[in-house]
Amino acid sequence: MKTDVVIVGGGLIGCATAYYLAKKKSNVIVIEKDAGVGLQASGRNAGMVRQQARKAALPLAMASVRLWAALAQELENDLGYTRTGYLKIALDEAGVAVLENEMAWEHAHGLTEVRMLSPDECRDKIIGLTDRVVAGKFCPTDGIANPMLVTPAYARAAQRLGAEIKTRTTVTGLLRQGSAVRGVTTEQGEIEAEVVVNAAGPWACHLNESIGCATPITPGLSQLMFTERRAHNLVCPVGVLGFGGYFVPTHAGNMVLGISGVPNKYGYSTRVEYSDITAKAAQMLEILPWLSQVSVIRTMSGITEYTPDGEPYIGAVPGTRGFFTAVGFHGQGFCLGPIVGKILADLITGKESSISLATFKPDRFARVQG
Amino acid sequence: MNDLTLAPLTVVGAGPAGIMAAYTAAEAGVDVTVIDENPLPGGQYLRQSPPEFTIPDVVAAHSGHPEAAALYRKLEHPRIRTMHNTSVWGVFDGRMLALAERDRVYLHKANRVVIATGAYDRPLAFPGWTLPGILGAGAVMRMVKTQWVLPGKRVLLAGLGPLQLPLADLLLESGVEVVCVAEAANLFLGWRHLSGFWGHGDRIWEAYTYIKTLVQHRVPVFHNHAIVSASGKEQVETATIARLDGSGQPIAGTERQFEVDTVCLGYGFLPSIQLAMAFGCEPRFDENLSWFVPRHNDHMETTEPGIFVAGDVTDFGGAKVALAEGRVAGLAAAHQLGALDDATFNRLVAPALAELRHMNRVALALQRIYRFRRGLAFLASDDTILCRCEDVTLAKVKQALADGAIDLHQVKLGTRAGMGYCQGRCCSALIAPIVAKETKQSISTLHPFTVRPPIQPIPLQMLATGAVSMAVE
Numbered sequence: 001m002k003t004d005v006v007i008v009g010g011g012l013i014g015c016a017t018a019y020y021l022a023k024k025k026s027n028v029i030v031i032e033k034d035a036g037v038g039l040q041a042s043g044r045n046a047g048m049v050r051q052q053a054r055k056a057a058l059p060l061a062m063a064s065v066r067l068w069a070a071l072a073q074e075l076e077n078d079l080g081y082t083r084t085g086y087l088k089i090a091l092d093e094a095g096v097a098v099l100e101n102e103m104a105w106e107h108a109h110g111l112t113e114v115r116m117l118s119p120d121e122c123r124d125k126i127i128g129l130t131d132r133v134v135a136g137k138f139c140p141t142d143g144i145a146n147p148m149l150v151t152p153a154y155a156r157a158a159q160r161l162g163a164e165i166k167t168r169t170t171v172t173g174l175l176r177q178g179s180a181v182r183g184v185t186t187e188q189g190e191i192e193a194e195v196v197v198n199a200a201g202p203w204a205c206h207l208n209e210s211i212g213c214a215t216p217i218t219p220g221l222s223q224l225m226f227t228e229r230r231a232h233n234l235v236c237p238v239g240v241l242g243f244g245g246y247f248v249p250t251h252a253g254n255m256v257l258g259i260s261g262v263p264n265k266y267g268y269s270t271r272v273e274y275s276d277i278t279a280k281a282a283q284m285l286e287i288l289p290w291l292s293q294v295s296v297i298r299t300m301s302g303i304t305e306y307t308p309d310g311e312p313y314i315g316a317v318p319g320t321r322g323f324f325t326a327v328g329f330h331g332q333g334f335c336l337g338p339i340v341g342k343i344l345a346d347l348i349t350g351k352e353s354s355i356s357l358a359t360f361k362p363d364r365f366a367r368v369q370g
Numbered sequence: 371m372n373d374l375t376l377a378p379l380t381v382v383g384a385g386p387a388g389i390m391a392a393y394t395a396a397e398a399g400v401d402v403t404v405i406d407e408n409p410l411p412g413g414q415y416l417r418q419s420p421p422e423f424t425i426p427d428v429v430a431a432h433s434g435h436p437e438a439a440a441l442y443r444k445l446e447h448p449r450i451r452t453m454h455n456t457s458v459w460g461v462f463d464g465r466m467l468a469l470a471e472r473d474r475v476y477l478h479k480a481n482r483v484v485i486a487t488g489a490y491d492r493p494l495a496f497p498g499w500t501l502p503g504i505l506g507a508g509a510v511m512r513m514v515k516t517q518w519v520l521p522g523k524r525v526l527l528a529g530l531g532p533l534q535l536p537l538a539d540l541l542l543e544s545g546v547e548v549v550c551v552a553e554a555a556n557l558f559l560g561w562r563h564l565s566g567f568w569g570h571g572d573r574i575w576e577a578y579t580y581i582k583t584l585v586q587h588r589v590p591v592f593h594n595h596a597i598v599s600a601s602g603k604e605q606v607e608t609a610t611i612a613r614l615d616g617s618g619q620p621i622a623g624t625e626r627q628f629e630v631d632t633v634c635l636g637y638g639f640l641p642s643i644q645l646a647m648a649f650g651c652e653p654r655f656d657e658n659l660s661w662f663v664p665r666h667n668d669h670m671e672t673t674e675p676g677i678f679v680a681g682d683v684t685d686f687g688g689a690k691v692a693l694a695e696g697r698v699a700g701l702a703a704a705h706q707l708g709a710l711d712d713a714t715f716n717r718l719v720a721p722a723l724a725e726l727r728h729m730n731r732v733a734l735a736l737q738r739i740y741r742f743r744r745g746l747a748f749l750a751s752d753d754t755i756l757c758r759c760e761d762v763t764l765a766k767v768k769q770a771l772a773d774g775a776i777d778l779h780q781v782k783l784g785t786r787a788g789m790g791y792c793q794g795r796c797c798s799a800l801i802a803p804i805v806a807k808e809t810k811q812s813i814s815t816l817h818p819f820t821v822r823p824p825i826q827p828i829p830l831q832m833l834a835t836g837a838v839s840m841a842v843e
């Protein structure tokens with residue numbers, strides 16, 4: 001089999017890249033090990049499309065949010081995207097300073113709509129929020145979308161433009177000719193391509209390493225609790241500084257109660273820990289006491305990726321030809337998916353990225369290690 | 371009742387199967403913890419009225435379970451500790467059972483486990499099935515027996531299986547008008563299996579007494595008929611049945627309509643496999659049931675070592691099979707725990723297995739005669755709701771399949787079916803045949819929804835009681 005571009009991994013990054021490439025008339029094949037696209041982190045995350053509190057990736061997040069605005073129309077699919085805003089609160093004075101520093105960074109990058117909220121303003125926004133709130137920071141252009149819809153929508157739109165999605169197929173290695181990558185080997189045979197993109201999420205390391213570019217990623221476990229559907233006061237996602245958890249509304253009326261990830265504690269497993277969910281439930285009741293009689297109907301977890309500096313690896317892999325990667329997105333890949341897919345498609349078709357990718361160079365740790 | 375007390379044997383479910391498993395193991399010298407979510411033991415069939423109902427239980431007396439009282443007394447065994455009002459809502463770290471008791475949750479460290487969680491009414495989706503007044507037969511049985519509430523005045527019974535007769539009998543004796551009984555089985559196709567009843571005169575006699583009551587009350591019984599639609603404004607007012615063809619599909623032009631205020635649906639039971647699945651037990655597709663049950667060996671052990679199943683959770687066999695399976699499971703668990711040596715175990719298990727085989731002959735014959743007929747899975751029209759929790763219609767499911775979903779999980783992600791309060795307990799068996807048909811796979815190759823804790827919804831307040839440290843740092 002032969003094609004222009006082979007993409008390893010049918011998560012949001014892989015499917016978005018496929019769509020923007022197909023739009024540029026490239027022949028694309030996405031290879032996904034699971035029975036469908038978006039069944040890993042891309043389909044089981046908290047759905048926050050958040051710019052606030054991003055560090056180096058803030059410009060990417062802002063550009064992505066501009067894409068999100070018209071994405072449902074472009075993909076001809078409801079994505080459940082709404083700009084609800086996002087509230088981040090601090091429970092002590094030290095936290096206020098952190099929020100103010102974040103805001104300075106955000107304003108400096110042009111995210112000028114971010115502003116500090118007084119405790120009363122926070123409690124006006126989220127009725128029943130704890131009295132312990134000392135300050136809040138709000139970004140009105142942050143929002144939510146439905147992760148279950150987004151990756152399949154990209155995949156279908158790509159397919160309409162001629163892209164092929166091969167599910168239940170695992171990529172086992174790269175086809176090489178010197179420093180040039182010529183395709184991939186799969187359990188079902190070889191696929192030749194001019195360009196290969198490694199978008200295999202937390203499973204991506206060995207392919208990059210096989211060509212001499214170590215992209216260290218430690219898997220972590222992020223757990224989610226879903227409440228029953230009911231009327232509630234959570235009008236926008238709420239994050240709590242130093243708390244290790246967050247609260248997200250959904251269109252259906254369920255709430256998502258997120259427990260931040262812990263690196264490497266449970267390897268690649270997607271289990272749910274009794275001690276984590278019970279402890280976090282207790283802590284969450286201190287933040288939103290009215291949750292007490294709301295029932296949890298489901299829990300689940302996904303793998304988050306930890307990189308040494310918390311930033312992803314994006315771009316052409318130095319020292320090779322025809323090989324790109326975009327992995328290691330930690331808790332930001334859902335928001336960033338659209339812009340990263342678009343930028344990769346540009347890079348692959350020979351266009352410069354409009355946003356600097358210097359911080360995200362795939363070989364930044366490979367060099368350190370020598 | 372503290373966290374992490376290790377019980378050698380834990381039995382989940384205090385129906386006939388669970389009680390018998392617990393008693394048998396206790397007799398063999400094993401300390402047993404029995405856990406059941408109800409305030410009193412008994413399970414489905416031998417369900418007891420709550421203590422506040424002091425009116426003499428004429429219904430129970432009529433349906434005649436003199437054995438019930440004797441069975442409950444088995445739980446008074448000194449080696450058995452019974453935890454009522456306690457449900458198991460998850461399995462963590464392989465053998466930790468998460469329990470919910472009234473307003474708190476905690477962990478219970480299990481060693482060997484007998485899962486005797488029983489079964490629940492199988493839903494059947496047809497136009498109008500979600501109207502108020504349309505009830506599951508098991509739920510009606512429960513209403514009448516434990517709460518003394520009659521479901522309505524004019525009742526139509528539609529279903530598949532031998533339990534329709536005792537239910538009709540119970541309703542008639544309680545003074546309800548039964549307009550007709552629609553039985554979906556084709557007894558003509560089933561007669562080959564009647565040899566299974568050889569040596570079970572009591573069962574035939576029981577059936578005969580029920581039929582006699584129907585005849586006395588001039589209740590028409592339509593064989594090879596199923597309910598195909600129901601309608602009404604606020605609640606069900608009319609119900610339509612039709613004759614079925616060889617594959618169980620209704621034949622156009624054979625419809626009969628009845629004015630009713632209640633419809634009892636008794637299309638069999640689905641095993642409560644959620645806990646077994648949470649343990650990681652491998653499911654087996656049962657052809658007669660056309661659904662999944664936990665796979666087990668002759669000694670009732672599942673594919674997870676030390677985890678046993680007994681009773682209706684394994685497939686629908688009735689109370690006597692449940693007792694026999696409970697006995698085998700109890701012996702096997704006691705043997706594994708070292709309470710019975712090989713010789714004693716073999717001596718005791720042989721007659722128990724012989725008894726089970728004897729019981730299973732009828733059970734299997736009944737399962738074949740009343741096997742779930744394929745056509746019954748396709749009664750819904752496009753606007754019929756399949757997932758009640760999330761209001762997902764057949765049309766939405768078909769759209770998700772047209773959009774590329776190829777299994778139950780992907781249909782769930784695309785439609786939200788199975789994401790609601792019941793977590794797919796009801797809709798998965800309704801949606802799977804549609805998925806199988808549209809994607810041209812065998813339903814036996816589809817995987818039921820993954821089970822994740824909590825098996826039952828748990829308020830956050832309760833979940834929080836399981837926390838070791840309560841402070842926000």
Ligand SMILES: Cc1cc2nc3c(=O)[nH]c(=O)nc-3n(C[C@H](O)[C@H](O)[C@H](O)COP(=O)(O)OP(=O)(O)OC[C@H]3O[C@@H](n4cnc5c(N)ncnc54)[C@H](O)[C@@H]3O)c2cc1C
Nearest residue numbers: 009011012013033042045046048171201302332333334335
């Ligand atoms: C619980 C949780 C909550 C989160 N919340 C948010 C949030 O609110 N906002 C946000 O922006 N981000 C969030 N994230 C992060 C976000 O979900 C991820 O960063 C993003 O989905 C990454 O997309 P991806 O395509 O790179 O990875 P993935 O979704 O992991 O996709 C990689 C795909 O590659 C496939 N694959 C791997 N190896 C192979 C192989 N050898 N052959 C073929 N296929 C292969 C995998 O099966 C997988 O489908 C959250 C993550 C989790 C786990």
Ligand SMILES: Cc1cc2nc3c(=O)[nH]c(=O)nc-3n(C[C@H](O)[C@H](O)[C@H](O)COP(=O)(O)OP(=O)(O)OC[C@H]3O[C@@H](n4cnc5c(N)ncnc54)[C@H](O)[C@@H]3O)c2cc1C
Nearest residue numbers: 383385386387407413414415457458488511681682688689
């Ligand atoms: C309407 C009706 C009529 C019937 N008529 C007859 C008849 O005439 N003859 C006959 O032989 N049989 C009859 N049966 C069948 C009989 O009820 C069953 O075969 C028998 O009860 C099965 O016993 P069991 O122990 O397997 O399950 P059950 O009796 O169902 O007991 C299971 C118990 O487990 C509990 N449980 C389940 N999950 C959990 C959990 N996670 N945590 C805690 N507790 C849990 C349940 O609440 C229940 O108490 C009838 C059943 C019904 C519903």
